[in-house]
Amino acid sequence: MNLSLFSSRWSPYAAGALVGILAVLSVVVTTAVLDKPKYLGASTTFVRAVGFIEQSVAQEHVAQNVYFNAKKIKVDWQMLFVAGVFVGALISSRMGKTSQLETVPPIWEKRFGPSATRRAVGAFIGGAILMFGARLAGGCPSGHGLSGNMQLAVSGLLALVFFLIGGIITARMLYGGQSWDK
Amino acid sequence: MGQIIGLITGILFGFLLQKGEVLRFEKQVGFMLLKDMTIIKFMFSAVLVGMVGIYSLAGAGVINLSLKSTNVGAIIIGGLLFGIGWAVAGYCPGTSVGALAEGRVHAIWAILGMLVGAAAYAEAYPALKSSVIGWGNYGKITLPQVLGVSPWVVIVAFILIGLGMFYWFEKKDL
Numbered sequence: 001m002n003l004s005l006f007s008s009r010w011s012p013y014a015a016g017a018l019v020g021i022l023a024v025l026s027v028v029v030t031t032a033v034l035d036k037p038k039y040l041g042a043s044t045t046f047v048r049a050v051g052f053i054e055q056s057v058a059q060e061h062v063a064q065n066v067y068f069n070a071k072k073i074k075v076d077w078q079m080l081f082v083a084g085v086f087v088g089a090l091i092s093s094r095m096g097k098t099s100q101l102e103t104v105p106p107i108w109e110k111r112f113g114p115s116a117t118r119r120a121v122g123a124f125i126g127g128a129i130l131m132f133g134a135r136l137a138g139g140c141p142s143g144h145g146l147s148g149n150m151q152l153a154v155s156g157l158l159a160l161v162f163f164l165i166g167g168i169i170t171a172r173m174l175y176g177g178q179s180w181d182k
Numbered sequence: 183m184g185q186i187i188g189l190i191t192g193i194l195f196g197f198l199l200q201k202g203e204v205l206r207f208e209k210q211v212g213f214m215l216l217k218d219m220t221i222i223k224f225m226f227s228a229v230l231v232g233m234v235g236i237y238s239l240a241g242a243g244v245i246n247l248s249l250k251s252t253n254v255g256a257i258i259i260g261g262l263l264f265g266i267g268w269a270v271a272g273y274c275p276g277t278s279v280g281a282l283a284e285g286r287v288h289a290i291w292a293i294l295g296m297l298v299g300a301a302a303y304a305e306a307y308p309a310l311k312s313s314v315i316g317w318g319n320y321g322k323i324t325l326p327q328v329l330g331v332s333p334w335v336v337i338v339a340f341i342l343i344g345l346g347m348f349y350w351f352e353k354k355d356l
Contacts, residue, residue, distance in 0.1 A: 020230065020232040031244070038184075046300040049300075067308075088280070089279075093283065105211075123271050128298045130270075132260075145225060150235075151324065153323075154252045158257050163261050163265050168265070
């Protein structure tokens with residue numbers, strides 16, 4: 001098994017197991033340093049980020065919103081964590097020479113054609129629906145899927161099962177019946 | 183200090199997501215079509231290792247759990263909505279940012295959509311709180327509590343199920 005920083009890919013088992021260790025270390029370090037455990041998660045950052053954007057045009061409105069008040073619009077651990085994901089993926093893809101400019105993914109193109117505009121609209125609508133769903137469910141595959149299930153939380157398992165059911169049914173309806181070469 | 187720790191943790195997480203090839207639309211949708219189990223191999227490996235670590239350290243009193251509430255109605259409806267949007271976008275919140283970094287420029291539209299979805303949720307929250315979110319709230323509970331067994335019984339069961347799945351994925355070349 002090759003785990004060189006410059007190799008193009010690592011086994012998903014190895015990379016995943018290292019994420020498990022990272023998640024536990026994160027809890028240990030944040031407990032020791034911040035006196036509060038930080039379990040990995042990503043979706044609340046999108047609430048805070050859009051809160052910052054809205055504040056610049058409608059400060060009063062944001063100040064009165066119950067949800068923004070509950071989540072507290074701030075640059076915190078998680079926002080830097082999400083920014084770090086960008087940096088880490090950039091470093092890894094450059095070191096492994098796996099950066100790839102992609103405007104329309106192949107599976108999408110087979111079903112909806114090569115239009116980058118159509119793909120943009122699809123990605124935008126999909127992103128909006130999934131984030132609304134993630135906030136309603138209380139988390140995304142990071143917060144519920146990884147962190148929740150590591151803690152054997154009932155909420156984590158329930159959320160993961162319904163993420164998968166929704167995804168599998170929709171993907172089958174949208175892209176099903178395509179020939180597949182891995 | 184919290185921000186610096188968050189940044190370092192995020193860089194390592196993004197690095198591992200990219201090396202594991204889970205940032206790709208093809209892998210995410212490939213799983214949803216049940217043709218390519220890369221993201222499940224990655225995620226379950228992380229969860230199995232994580233649960234052993236978390237429960238060992240929690241048992242030793244070094245760390246505390248931080249559970250999310252079990253709001254059954256909100257999780258089922260929100261979970262299904264998430265799945266629908268995930269299949270269309272091809273990314274989840276964490277992977278979208280990393281996908282953009284490895285050159286998948288269309289992920290920016292998914293990220294902008296997620297921001298709009300978050301804003302819409304903030305507006306809808308008061309109405310949802312007095313309805314869906316209250317449907318079947320069982321609080322912060324764990325599987326071992328519900329089943330009335332030691333967490334290690336649940337962990338061993340998950341590990342056996344996980345290893346069985348991994349064996350099957352490799353045998354079927356998924």
